[in-house]
Amino acid sequence: MSNRYSFGGDEHLFVECDESMSLEAFFKSLSMTSAIRDSRIRGVTEICPANASFQIKFDPDVIKPDDILAEIQAIEKATTKAEPVINTRVVEIPVFYEDPWTHETLMRFRERHQDPQATDLEYAARINNLGGVGDFISAHSGAPWFVSMVGFVAGLPFMYQMVDRPRQLQVPKYLRPRTDTPKLTVGHGGCFSCIYSVRGAGGYQMFGITPMPIFDPEQKTSYLRDFMVFFRPGDIVKFRPIGRDEHDGIEGDVEAGRFVPIMRDVTFDLREFRKDIDGYNAKLEGEVHGG
Template sequence: MAGSQIQRTELPSPRYEYGGDDHIFVELDQEMSFDANFKAMAITQQIREMDLSGLIEVCPANASYLLHFDPDLIEPDTLIEKLRVLDREIHLSEYEWETRIIDFPVLYDDPWTHETLMRFRDNHQDPNVTDLEYSARINGFETPEAFIDAHAGAPHMVTMIGFVPGLPWTFQMVPRDEQIEVPKYVQPRTDTPSRAIGYGGAFTAIYPVQGAGGYQLFGRTPVEVLDVEQKLPDFTESMVFPQPGDIMKFREIDRDEYDRIRTKIGDGTFEYRYESVRFSPEEFFEDPETYNEELVEVL
Protein backbone atom coordinates (compact mmCIF):
# COMPACT_ATOMS: atom_id res chain seq x y z
CA MET A 1 0.00 0.00 0.00
CA ALA A 2 1.30 3.45 -0.90
CA GLY A 3 2.21 5.80 1.93
CA SER A 4 1.18 9.41 2.41
CA GLN A 5 1.34 11.68 -0.61
CA ILE A 6 3.02 15.06 -0.60
CA GLN A 7 0.49 17.87 -0.37
CA ARG A 8 0.89 19.98 -3.50
CA THR A 9 1.24 23.77 -3.38
CA GLU A 10 -0.37 26.02 -5.95
CA LEU A 11 2.21 28.65 -6.77
CA PRO A 12 1.33 32.32 -7.37
CA SER A 13 2.54 34.19 -10.44
CA PRO A 14 6.32 34.71 -10.23
CA ARG A 15 7.63 38.10 -9.14
CA TYR A 16 10.51 39.41 -11.30
CA GLU A 17 12.79 42.08 -9.81
CA TYR A 18 15.85 43.91 -11.15
CA GLY A 19 18.95 43.76 -8.96
CA GLY A 20 20.99 46.73 -10.08
CA ASP A 21 22.11 46.56 -13.72
CA ASP A 22 23.27 42.96 -13.79
CA HIS A 23 21.02 40.76 -11.64
CA ILE A 24 17.47 39.46 -11.86
CA PHE A 25 15.73 38.04 -8.80
CA VAL A 26 12.67 35.82 -9.25
CA GLU A 27 10.41 34.92 -6.32
CA LEU A 28 8.21 31.87 -6.94
CA ASP A 29 6.53 31.89 -3.53
CA GLN A 30 6.96 33.52 -0.13
CA GLU A 31 7.57 30.22 1.65
CA MET A 32 9.43 27.01 0.94
CA SER A 33 7.55 24.08 -0.56
CA PHE A 34 8.59 21.16 -2.73
CA ASP A 35 6.66 22.69 -5.64
CA ALA A 36 8.45 26.04 -5.31
CA ASN A 37 11.88 24.50 -4.90
CA PHE A 38 11.48 21.95 -7.70
CA LYS A 39 10.21 24.70 -10.03
CA ALA A 40 13.26 26.83 -9.19
CA MET A 41 15.50 23.82 -9.89
CA ALA A 42 13.81 23.13 -13.21
CA ILE A 43 13.88 26.70 -14.52
CA THR A 44 17.51 27.30 -13.52
CA GLN A 45 18.56 23.99 -15.06
CA GLN A 46 16.84 24.87 -18.34
CA ILE A 47 18.17 28.43 -18.51
CA ARG A 48 21.71 27.06 -18.05
CA GLU A 49 21.20 24.60 -20.91
CA MET A 50 20.23 27.46 -23.23
CA ASP A 51 23.86 28.66 -22.96
CA LEU A 52 22.86 32.29 -23.42
CA SER A 53 25.53 34.83 -24.26
CA GLY A 54 25.99 37.13 -21.25
CA LEU A 55 24.58 34.78 -18.62
CA ILE A 56 27.24 34.62 -15.91
CA GLU A 57 25.78 32.72 -12.95
CA VAL A 58 22.54 30.97 -12.02
CA CYS A 59 21.65 30.45 -8.35
CA PRO A 60 18.55 28.46 -7.34
CA ALA A 61 17.23 28.99 -3.82
CA ASN A 62 14.50 27.57 -1.60
CA ALA A 63 11.57 29.32 -3.27
CA SER A 64 13.30 31.71 -5.66
CA TYR A 65 16.34 32.08 -7.89
CA LEU A 66 18.89 34.72 -8.91
CA LEU A 67 20.58 35.32 -12.26
CA HIS A 68 23.78 37.30 -12.79
CA PHE A 69 24.26 38.55 -16.35
CA ASP A 70 26.28 40.98 -18.47
CA PRO A 71 23.88 43.77 -19.58
CA ASP A 72 26.18 44.59 -22.52
CA LEU A 73 25.48 41.12 -23.94
CA ILE A 74 21.85 40.48 -23.00
CA GLU A 75 19.03 42.85 -22.14
CA PRO A 76 17.38 42.17 -18.76
CA ASP A 77 13.88 42.31 -20.25
CA THR A 78 14.89 39.79 -22.91
CA LEU A 79 16.14 37.49 -20.16
CA ILE A 80 12.95 37.95 -18.12
CA GLU A 81 10.82 37.05 -21.14
CA LYS A 82 12.76 33.80 -21.56
CA LEU A 83 12.15 33.06 -17.89
CA ARG A 84 8.42 33.73 -18.29
CA VAL A 85 8.28 31.27 -21.17
CA LEU A 86 10.08 28.61 -19.13
CA ASP A 87 7.71 29.16 -16.21
CA ARG A 88 4.72 28.52 -18.50
CA GLU A 89 6.28 25.54 -20.28
CA ILE A 90 7.71 23.58 -17.35
CA HIS A 91 5.27 21.27 -15.60
CA LEU A 92 6.62 19.27 -12.68
CA SER A 93 4.38 16.33 -13.57
CA GLU A 94 6.49 15.92 -16.72
CA TYR A 95 9.91 17.16 -15.59
CA GLU A 96 12.85 15.04 -14.40
CA TRP A 97 16.52 15.77 -13.77
CA GLU A 98 19.81 13.96 -13.36
CA THR A 99 21.08 14.10 -9.80
CA ARG A 100 23.20 12.23 -7.27
CA ILE A 101 22.34 10.21 -4.18
CA ILE A 102 25.18 10.99 -1.77
CA ASP A 103 26.22 8.98 1.27
CA PHE A 104 26.84 11.60 3.95
CA PRO A 105 28.42 10.39 7.22
CA VAL A 106 27.57 12.18 10.47
CA LEU A 107 28.97 11.72 13.97
CA TYR A 108 25.89 12.70 15.96
CA ASP A 109 26.37 14.11 19.48
CA ASP A 110 30.08 14.58 18.78
CA PRO A 111 32.47 16.08 21.36
CA TRP A 112 33.20 19.30 19.41
CA THR A 113 29.66 20.57 18.86
CA HIS A 114 28.72 19.29 22.33
CA GLU A 115 31.44 21.45 23.89
CA THR A 116 30.27 24.43 21.85
CA LEU A 117 26.58 24.11 22.62
CA MET A 118 27.30 23.70 26.34
CA ARG A 119 29.40 26.85 26.24
CA PHE A 120 26.44 28.81 24.86
CA ARG A 121 23.60 27.43 27.00
CA ASP A 122 22.60 30.92 28.12
CA ASN A 123 21.76 31.68 24.47
CA HIS A 124 19.34 28.74 24.24
CA GLN A 125 15.61 28.26 24.85
CA ASP A 126 16.32 25.56 27.45
CA PRO A 127 19.75 25.92 29.12
CA ASN A 128 19.20 22.72 31.12
CA VAL A 129 19.36 20.26 28.22
CA THR A 130 21.44 19.73 25.07
CA ASP A 131 20.26 20.77 21.61
CA LEU A 132 19.47 17.15 20.73
CA GLU A 133 17.49 16.61 23.92
CA TYR A 134 15.55 19.82 23.37
CA SER A 135 14.86 19.07 19.69
CA ALA A 136 13.74 15.52 20.47
CA ARG A 137 11.33 16.72 23.17
CA ILE A 138 9.61 19.44 21.16
CA ASN A 139 9.17 17.06 18.21
CA GLY A 140 7.58 14.35 20.34
CA PHE A 141 10.45 11.84 20.45
CA GLU A 142 11.10 9.99 23.69
CA THR A 143 14.90 9.96 23.33
CA PRO A 144 17.62 11.77 21.37
CA GLU A 145 18.47 8.43 19.77
CA ALA A 146 14.94 8.14 18.34
CA PHE A 147 15.23 11.71 17.10
CA ILE A 148 18.55 10.92 15.38
CA ASP A 149 16.95 7.89 13.73
CA ALA A 150 14.23 10.16 12.33
CA HIS A 151 16.72 12.75 11.06
CA ALA A 152 18.76 10.09 9.28
CA GLY A 153 15.73 7.98 8.36
CA ALA A 154 14.73 9.71 5.12
CA PRO A 155 16.90 11.46 2.51
CA HIS A 156 17.30 15.22 2.33
CA MET A 157 17.46 17.30 -0.85
CA VAL A 158 19.96 20.13 -1.22
CA THR A 159 17.66 23.07 -1.91
CA MET A 160 20.26 25.84 -2.14
CA ILE A 161 23.86 26.82 -1.42
CA GLY A 162 24.55 30.08 0.34
CA PHE A 163 24.43 32.44 3.29
CA VAL A 164 28.14 31.74 3.63
CA PRO A 165 30.12 30.26 0.72
CA GLY A 166 29.64 26.53 0.34
CA LEU A 167 26.89 26.09 2.96
CA PRO A 168 24.33 23.46 1.80
CA TRP A 169 20.73 23.81 2.93
CA THR A 170 18.86 20.52 2.91
CA PHE A 171 15.16 19.73 3.33
CA GLN A 172 13.99 16.27 4.39
CA MET A 173 11.95 14.56 1.68
CA VAL A 174 8.88 13.67 3.75
CA PRO A 175 5.29 14.97 3.97
CA ARG A 176 4.87 18.21 5.87
CA ASP A 177 3.30 16.57 8.93
CA GLU A 178 6.42 14.39 9.30
CA GLN A 179 8.90 17.26 9.07
CA ILE A 180 11.21 17.90 12.00
CA GLU A 181 11.00 21.56 13.05
CA VAL A 182 13.14 23.42 15.57
CA PRO A 183 13.71 27.12 16.31
CA LYS A 184 17.05 28.88 16.12
CA TYR A 185 18.80 29.86 19.34
CA VAL A 186 17.27 32.83 21.19
CA GLN A 187 20.64 34.57 20.72
CA PRO A 188 23.14 33.32 18.11
CA ARG A 189 26.47 31.81 19.09
CA THR A 190 29.72 33.58 18.29
CA ASP A 191 31.32 30.22 17.51
CA THR A 192 30.37 27.07 15.61
CA PRO A 193 32.83 24.33 14.56
CA SER A 194 33.44 23.77 10.87
CA ARG A 195 31.45 20.86 9.41
CA ALA A 196 28.84 21.13 12.19
CA ILE A 197 25.39 19.75 11.39
CA GLY A 198 22.94 22.48 12.34
CA TYR A 199 19.15 22.58 12.16
CA GLY A 200 16.79 25.54 12.06
CA GLY A 201 13.17 25.67 10.99
CA ALA A 202 12.86 22.59 8.78
CA PHE A 203 16.37 22.81 7.28
CA THR A 204 19.60 20.99 7.97
CA ALA A 205 22.59 23.25 7.30
CA ILE A 206 26.21 22.09 7.15
CA TYR A 207 28.61 24.79 8.33
CA PRO A 208 31.55 24.75 5.89
CA VAL A 209 33.87 26.82 8.09
CA GLN A 210 34.15 27.85 11.73
CA GLY A 211 32.07 30.90 12.59
CA ALA A 212 28.98 32.33 14.22
CA GLY A 213 25.66 30.49 14.05
CA GLY A 214 22.25 30.09 15.58
CA TYR A 215 21.03 26.66 14.50
CA GLN A 216 20.57 23.75 16.90
CA LEU A 217 23.68 21.53 16.79
CA PHE A 218 23.15 17.81 16.19
CA GLY A 219 26.61 16.55 15.22
CA ARG A 220 29.61 16.93 12.96
CA THR A 221 30.55 15.41 9.63
CA PRO A 222 34.13 14.37 8.86
CA VAL A 223 33.77 15.30 5.18
CA GLU A 224 34.35 18.68 3.59
CA VAL A 225 31.62 20.55 1.71
CA LEU A 226 33.95 23.39 0.68
CA ASP A 227 37.47 22.94 -0.73
CA VAL A 228 38.69 26.36 -1.85
CA GLU A 229 42.00 24.99 -3.11
CA GLN A 230 40.18 22.10 -4.87
CA LYS A 231 42.68 19.50 -3.73
CA LEU A 232 40.22 16.67 -3.07
CA PRO A 233 39.11 14.55 -6.06
CA ASP A 234 35.41 15.45 -5.83
CA PHE A 235 36.14 19.19 -6.02
CA THR A 236 37.97 19.36 -9.35
CA GLU A 237 35.02 21.00 -11.15
CA SER A 238 33.73 23.11 -8.26
CA MET A 239 35.01 24.13 -4.84
CA VAL A 240 31.54 23.28 -3.46
CA PHE A 241 30.16 19.77 -2.98
CA PRO A 242 27.25 18.89 -3.01
CA GLN A 243 25.15 20.99 -5.41
CA PRO A 244 21.46 22.08 -5.47
CA GLY A 245 19.25 19.18 -6.51
CA ASP A 246 21.56 16.55 -5.00
CA ILE A 247 20.02 14.15 -2.49
CA MET A 248 21.81 13.45 0.81
CA LYS A 249 21.47 10.22 2.77
CA PHE A 250 22.70 11.09 6.25
CA ARG A 251 24.34 8.06 7.85
CA GLU A 252 25.20 7.81 11.54
CA ILE A 253 28.84 6.81 12.14
CA ASP A 254 31.04 6.22 15.18
CA ARG A 255 34.23 8.00 16.22
CA ASP A 256 36.50 5.39 14.61
CA GLU A 257 34.96 5.91 11.18
CA TYR A 258 35.03 9.66 11.68
CA ASP A 259 38.77 9.52 12.37
CA ARG A 260 39.45 7.22 9.40
CA ILE A 261 37.69 9.64 7.05
CA ARG A 262 39.58 12.61 8.50
CA THR A 263 42.84 10.78 7.82
CA LYS A 264 41.83 10.33 4.18
CA ILE A 265 40.86 14.00 3.99
CA GLY A 266 44.27 14.91 5.34
CA ASP A 267 46.21 12.88 2.79
CA GLY A 268 43.94 13.96 -0.09
CA THR A 269 42.53 10.52 -0.94
CA PHE A 270 38.95 10.80 0.34
CA GLU A 271 36.18 10.46 -2.24
CA TYR A 272 32.45 10.76 -1.63
CA ARG A 273 30.32 7.67 -2.22
CA TYR A 274 27.44 8.55 -4.53
CA GLU A 275 25.39 7.24 -7.43
CA SER A 276 23.72 9.09 -10.30
CA VAL A 277 19.95 8.79 -10.62
CA ARG A 278 17.13 10.45 -12.50
CA PHE A 279 14.79 12.27 -10.11
CA SER A 280 11.07 12.40 -10.87
CA PRO A 281 9.07 14.99 -8.88
CA GLU A 282 5.83 13.30 -9.95
CA GLU A 283 6.84 9.90 -8.57
CA PHE A 284 8.05 11.55 -5.37
CA PHE A 285 4.79 13.47 -4.92
CA GLU A 286 2.72 10.30 -5.41
CA ASP A 287 4.44 8.09 -2.83
CA PRO A 288 7.46 9.68 -1.13
CA GLU A 289 8.17 6.81 1.27
CA THR A 290 8.40 4.16 -1.46
CA TYR A 291 10.22 6.47 -3.85
CA ASN A 292 12.78 7.47 -1.18
CA GLU A 293 13.48 3.80 -0.49
CA GLU A 294 14.10 3.20 -4.17
CA LEU A 295 16.40 6.21 -4.40
CA VAL A 296 18.68 5.21 -1.51
CA GLU A 297 18.84 1.56 -2.58
CA VAL A 298 21.45 2.49 -5.19
CA LEU A 299 24.04 3.27 -2.48
Protein backbone atom coordinates in the same frame (compact mmCIF):
# COMPACT_ATOMS: atom_id res chain seq x y z
CA MET B 1 1.27 29.71 -8.26
CA SER B 2 2.72 31.96 -10.94
CA ASN B 3 6.14 33.43 -10.33
CA ARG B 4 6.51 36.81 -8.71
CA TYR B 5 9.04 39.07 -10.45
CA SER B 6 10.83 42.11 -9.03
CA PHE B 7 13.91 44.11 -10.00
CA GLY B 8 16.80 44.76 -7.67
CA GLY B 9 18.57 47.91 -8.78
CA ASP B 10 19.58 48.12 -12.43
CA GLU B 11 21.23 44.71 -12.79
CA HIS B 12 19.17 42.09 -10.96
CA LEU B 13 15.88 40.28 -11.53
CA PHE B 14 14.50 38.34 -8.56
CA VAL B 15 12.06 35.52 -9.27
CA GLU B 16 9.98 34.02 -6.44
CA CYS B 17 8.46 30.64 -7.34
CA ASP B 18 6.48 30.24 -4.12
CA GLU B 19 6.17 31.87 -0.70
CA SER B 20 7.06 28.66 1.14
CA MET B 21 9.55 25.87 0.54
CA SER B 22 8.34 22.64 -1.07
CA LEU B 23 9.79 20.12 -3.46
CA GLU B 24 7.45 21.45 -6.15
CA ALA B 25 8.76 25.01 -5.67
CA PHE B 26 12.34 23.75 -5.68
CA PHE B 27 11.79 21.78 -8.89
CA LYS B 28 10.29 24.83 -10.57
CA SER B 29 13.28 26.96 -9.55
CA LEU B 30 15.73 24.27 -10.67
CA SER B 31 14.05 23.66 -14.03
CA MET B 32 13.83 27.39 -14.78
CA THR B 33 17.44 28.14 -13.89
CA SER B 34 18.58 25.17 -16.00
CA ALA B 35 16.50 26.41 -18.94
CA ILE B 36 17.83 29.96 -18.54
CA ARG B 37 21.40 28.66 -18.51
CA ASP B 38 20.75 26.56 -21.62
CA SER B 39 19.08 29.45 -23.47
CA ARG B 40 22.25 31.58 -23.20
CA ILE B 41 20.33 34.87 -23.14
CA ARG B 42 22.66 37.63 -24.25
CA GLY B 43 23.44 39.95 -21.32
CA VAL B 44 22.85 37.42 -18.52
CA THR B 45 26.03 37.30 -16.45
CA GLU B 46 25.04 35.21 -13.43
CA ILE B 47 22.24 32.89 -12.27
CA CYS B 48 21.85 32.22 -8.54
CA PRO B 49 19.30 29.49 -7.62
CA ALA B 50 17.83 29.31 -4.11
CA ASN B 51 15.31 27.18 -2.20
CA ALA B 52 12.09 28.43 -3.82
CA SER B 53 13.40 31.37 -5.85
CA PHE B 54 16.33 32.54 -7.92
CA GLN B 55 18.08 35.73 -8.95
CA ILE B 56 19.52 36.74 -12.31
CA LYS B 57 22.24 39.31 -12.82
CA PHE B 58 22.26 40.98 -16.23
CA ASP B 59 24.06 43.78 -18.03
CA PRO B 60 21.52 46.57 -18.73
CA ASP B 61 23.79 47.93 -21.46
CA VAL B 62 23.30 44.66 -23.34
CA ILE B 63 19.67 43.78 -22.55
CA LYS B 64 16.93 46.08 -21.26
CA PRO B 65 15.08 45.17 -18.02
CA ASP B 66 11.74 44.76 -19.82
CA ASP B 67 13.37 42.47 -22.38
CA ILE B 68 15.02 40.22 -19.78
CA LEU B 69 11.68 40.03 -17.95
CA ALA B 70 9.89 38.97 -21.16
CA GLU B 71 12.55 36.32 -21.87
CA ILE B 72 12.27 34.80 -18.39
CA GLN B 73 8.46 34.85 -18.40
CA ALA B 74 8.51 32.97 -21.70
CA ILE B 75 10.78 30.37 -20.13
CA GLU B 76 8.37 30.06 -17.19
CA LYS B 77 5.53 29.20 -19.58
CA ALA B 78 7.67 26.60 -21.33
CA THR B 79 8.91 24.92 -18.16
CA THR B 80 5.42 24.49 -16.66
CA LYS B 81 5.00 21.68 -19.19
CA ALA B 82 8.31 20.03 -18.32
CA GLU B 83 8.40 16.60 -16.67
CA PRO B 84 9.34 16.79 -12.95
CA VAL B 85 12.31 14.48 -13.45
CA ILE B 86 15.99 15.20 -12.85
CA ASN B 87 19.22 13.25 -13.21
CA THR B 88 21.13 13.64 -9.97
CA ARG B 89 23.08 11.62 -7.40
CA VAL B 90 22.49 10.12 -3.96
CA VAL B 91 25.32 10.75 -1.49
CA GLU B 92 25.84 9.09 1.89
CA ILE B 93 27.18 11.46 4.56
CA PRO B 94 28.55 9.88 7.77
CA VAL B 95 27.56 11.87 10.87
CA PHE B 96 28.92 11.57 14.40
CA TYR B 97 25.85 12.75 16.33
CA GLU B 98 26.37 13.98 19.93
CA ASP B 99 30.06 14.54 19.21
CA PRO B 100 32.31 16.26 21.79
CA TRP B 101 33.21 19.27 19.60
CA THR B 102 29.74 20.63 18.91
CA HIS B 103 28.79 19.74 22.50
CA GLU B 104 31.63 21.86 23.88
CA THR B 105 30.61 24.70 21.58
CA LEU B 106 26.90 24.60 22.38
CA MET B 107 27.65 24.60 26.12
CA ARG B 108 29.63 27.84 25.66
CA PHE B 109 26.59 29.53 24.12
CA ARG B 110 23.68 28.29 26.28
CA GLU B 111 22.67 31.85 27.21
CA ARG B 112 21.82 32.40 23.54
CA HIS B 113 19.57 29.33 23.35
CA GLN B 114 15.83 28.87 23.89
CA ASP B 115 16.46 26.14 26.48
CA PRO B 116 19.74 26.70 28.36
CA GLN B 117 19.13 23.57 30.45
CA ALA B 118 19.05 21.20 27.45
CA THR B 119 21.41 20.34 24.62
CA ASP B 120 20.41 21.24 21.07
CA LEU B 121 19.40 17.63 20.34
CA GLU B 122 17.38 17.34 23.56
CA TYR B 123 15.55 20.56 22.74
CA ALA B 124 14.93 19.48 19.13
CA ALA B 125 13.52 16.13 20.25
CA ARG B 126 11.19 17.73 22.79
CA ILE B 127 9.68 20.39 20.53
CA ASN B 128 9.12 17.80 17.78
CA ASN B 129 7.24 15.57 20.26
CA LEU B 130 9.75 12.75 19.94
CA GLY B 131 10.66 10.37 22.74
CA GLY B 132 14.24 11.54 23.11
CA VAL B 133 17.55 12.18 21.39
CA GLY B 134 17.71 8.69 19.90
CA ASP B 135 14.30 9.08 18.29
CA PHE B 136 15.28 12.47 16.88
CA ILE B 137 18.50 11.09 15.38
CA SER B 138 16.48 8.24 13.85
CA ALA B 139 14.06 10.74 12.28
CA HIS B 140 16.88 13.02 11.08
CA SER B 141 18.87 10.19 9.49
CA GLY B 142 15.93 7.99 8.56
CA ALA B 143 14.85 9.77 5.37
CA PRO B 144 16.96 11.48 2.69
CA TRP B 145 17.33 15.22 2.14
CA PHE B 146 17.32 17.28 -1.05
CA VAL B 147 20.06 19.88 -1.47
CA SER B 148 17.95 22.86 -2.48
CA MET B 149 20.65 25.55 -2.39
CA VAL B 150 24.41 25.93 -1.95
CA GLY B 151 25.71 29.19 -0.55
CA PHE B 152 25.57 31.71 2.31
CA VAL B 153 29.20 30.74 2.86
CA ALA B 154 31.16 28.88 0.19
CA GLY B 155 30.10 25.26 -0.22
CA LEU B 156 27.40 25.21 2.48
CA PRO B 157 24.39 23.06 1.45
CA PHE B 158 20.84 23.80 2.55
CA MET B 159 18.84 20.56 2.69
CA TYR B 160 15.10 19.88 2.81
CA GLN B 161 13.97 16.47 4.09
CA MET B 162 12.04 14.26 1.69
CA VAL B 163 9.06 13.40 3.90
CA ASP B 164 5.44 14.50 3.99
CA ARG B 165 4.81 17.80 5.74
CA PRO B 166 3.52 16.37 9.06
CA ARG B 167 6.88 14.65 9.53
CA GLN B 168 8.99 17.71 8.77
CA LEU B 169 11.46 18.38 11.58
CA GLN B 170 11.06 22.00 12.68
CA VAL B 171 13.61 23.61 14.99
CA PRO B 172 14.17 27.38 15.34
CA LYS B 173 17.58 28.99 15.15
CA TYR B 174 19.32 30.19 18.31
CA LEU B 175 17.86 33.33 19.88
CA ARG B 176 21.17 35.07 19.10
CA PRO B 177 23.81 33.70 16.71
CA ARG B 178 26.96 32.10 18.05
CA THR B 179 30.37 33.54 17.26
CA ASP B 180 31.74 30.04 16.74
CA THR B 181 30.64 26.83 15.01
CA PRO B 182 32.98 23.89 14.34
CA LYS B 183 33.80 23.11 10.73
CA LEU B 184 31.58 20.35 9.25
CA THR B 185 28.87 20.75 11.88
CA VAL B 186 25.50 19.32 10.87
CA GLY B 187 23.06 22.08 11.80
CA HIS B 188 19.35 22.77 11.59
CA GLY B 189 17.21 25.90 11.39
CA GLY B 190 13.50 26.04 10.57
CA CYS B 191 12.87 23.08 8.25
CA PHE B 192 16.39 23.10 6.80
CA SER B 193 19.42 21.05 7.67
CA CYS B 194 22.89 22.21 6.64
CA ILE B 195 26.56 21.33 6.91
CA TYR B 196 28.86 24.18 7.92
CA SER B 197 31.62 24.04 5.31
CA VAL B 198 33.99 26.21 7.37
CA ARG B 199 34.39 27.21 11.00
CA GLY B 200 32.66 30.45 11.91
CA ALA B 201 29.61 32.21 13.29
CA GLY B 202 26.21 30.54 13.05
CA GLY B 203 22.75 30.31 14.51
CA TYR B 204 21.53 26.83 13.55
CA GLN B 205 21.06 24.11 16.17
CA MET B 206 24.06 21.74 16.27
CA PHE B 207 23.39 17.99 16.09
CA GLY B 208 26.73 16.43 15.13
CA ILE B 209 29.72 16.58 12.85
CA THR B 210 30.84 14.80 9.68
CA PRO B 211 34.45 13.82 9.02
CA MET B 212 33.85 14.24 5.26
CA PRO B 213 35.15 17.57 3.85
CA ILE B 214 32.70 19.34 1.54
CA PHE B 215 34.75 22.43 0.65
CA ASP B 216 38.47 22.68 -0.12
CA PRO B 217 39.70 25.96 -1.67
CA GLU B 218 43.18 24.43 -2.06
CA GLN B 219 41.69 21.39 -3.84
CA LYS B 220 43.98 18.95 -2.07
CA THR B 221 41.19 16.58 -0.97
CA SER B 222 41.14 13.63 -3.40
CA TYR B 223 37.50 14.02 -4.50
CA LEU B 224 37.61 17.85 -4.58
CA ARG B 225 40.55 18.27 -6.95
CA ASP B 226 38.34 19.06 -9.95
CA PHE B 227 36.11 21.51 -8.08
CA MET B 228 36.46 22.90 -4.57
CA VAL B 229 32.72 22.65 -3.70
CA PHE B 230 31.25 19.17 -3.26
CA PHE B 231 27.49 19.78 -3.26
CA ARG B 232 25.23 21.08 -6.00
CA PRO B 233 21.47 21.76 -6.03
CA GLY B 234 19.49 18.59 -6.65
CA ASP B 235 21.85 16.28 -4.76
CA ILE B 236 20.10 13.79 -2.48
CA VAL B 237 21.77 13.27 0.91
CA LYS B 238 21.40 10.25 3.19
CA PHE B 239 22.88 10.79 6.66
CA ARG B 240 24.39 7.70 8.31
CA PRO B 241 25.06 7.78 12.09
CA ILE B 242 28.58 6.73 13.07
CA GLY B 243 30.57 6.51 16.30
CA ARG B 244 33.87 8.04 17.39
CA ASP B 245 36.05 5.21 16.09
CA GLU B 246 34.58 5.35 12.60
CA HIS B 247 34.74 9.15 12.62
CA ASP B 248 38.46 9.04 13.43
CA GLY B 249 39.05 6.32 10.85
CA ILE B 250 37.39 8.33 8.08
CA GLU B 251 39.36 11.41 9.12
CA GLY B 252 42.56 9.41 8.74
CA ASP B 253 41.48 8.11 5.33
CA VAL B 254 40.69 11.67 4.20
CA GLU B 255 44.13 12.85 5.31
CA ALA B 256 45.78 9.94 3.48
CA GLY B 257 43.75 10.55 0.32
CA ARG B 258 42.00 7.16 0.60
CA PHE B 259 38.46 8.28 1.40
CA VAL B 260 35.90 8.18 -1.40
CA PRO B 261 32.31 9.35 -0.72
CA ILE B 262 29.64 6.72 -1.30
CA MET B 263 27.40 8.02 -4.08
CA ARG B 264 25.38 6.81 -7.04
CA ASP B 265 23.87 8.52 -10.07
CA VAL B 266 20.06 8.28 -10.04
CA THR B 267 17.00 9.60 -11.84
CA PHE B 268 14.52 11.25 -9.50
CA ASP B 269 10.85 11.48 -10.51
CA LEU B 270 8.80 13.78 -8.30
CA ARG B 271 5.50 12.19 -9.38
CA GLU B 272 6.63 8.68 -8.46
CA PHE B 273 8.02 9.99 -5.19
CA ARG B 274 4.65 11.53 -4.28
CA LYS B 275 2.83 8.22 -4.92
CA ASP B 276 4.85 6.36 -2.25
CA ILE B 277 7.26 8.56 -0.31
CA ASP B 278 8.66 5.92 2.03
CA GLY B 279 8.89 3.28 -0.69
CA TYR B 280 10.67 5.67 -3.03
CA ASN B 281 13.09 6.72 -0.28
CA ALA B 282 13.87 3.05 0.46
CA LYS B 283 14.60 2.57 -3.25
CA LEU B 284 17.01 5.55 -3.19
CA GLU B 285 18.78 4.14 -0.15
CA GLY B 286 19.12 0.82 -1.94
CA GLU B 287 20.65 2.64 -4.91
CA VAL B 288 23.38 4.26 -2.82
CA HIS B 289 24.46 0.85 -1.56
CA GLY B 290 24.26 -0.76 -4.99
CA GLY B 291 21.03 -2.61 -4.23
